[in-house]
Amino acid sequence: MKAFEVKGTFKATERAWQSFTLQVASEDGSGAEEKVKTLLGSRHRTPRRSIKIENIREITGKEITDPVVRHQAGAKT
Numbered sequence: 001m002k003a004f005e006v007k008g009t010f011k012a013t014e015r016a017w018q019s020f021t022l023q024v025a026s027e028d029g030s031g032a033e034e035k036v037k038t039l040l041g042s043r044h045r046t047p048r049r050s051i052k053i054e055n056i057r058e059i060t061g062k063e064i065t066d067p068v069v070r071h072q073a074g075a076k077t
Contacts, residue, residue, distance in 0.1 A: 001025045001026060001073050002025070002026065002027065002028070003023060003024070003064050003073040005022070005059045005063070006021070006022050006023075006024060006036045006055070008051065008053040009051075010040050010050055010051045011050035011051075012046075017052075020040070023064060024036060024039070025068075025069045029056045032056055033053055060075065061075055
């Protein structure tokens with residue numbers, strides 16, 4: 001698996017958009033996008049249409065700060 005950093009915004013309230021940056025492990029960029037939409041929908045009860053992905057980039061090694069993602073991606077410290 002590869003590690004990705006996903007940046008974007010989601011509709012937190014009726015009028016307010018909240019920005020986010022998440023690190024996830026996935027096989028490719030589209031899988032990372034699906035993972036983020038699943039996580040945000042579960043945590044914040046946000047429908048997928050209210051989540052806007054602005055940037056997805058692959059990260060490696062020391063850029064990975066989330067220990068779970070580091071383990072899933074198989075990165076060394």
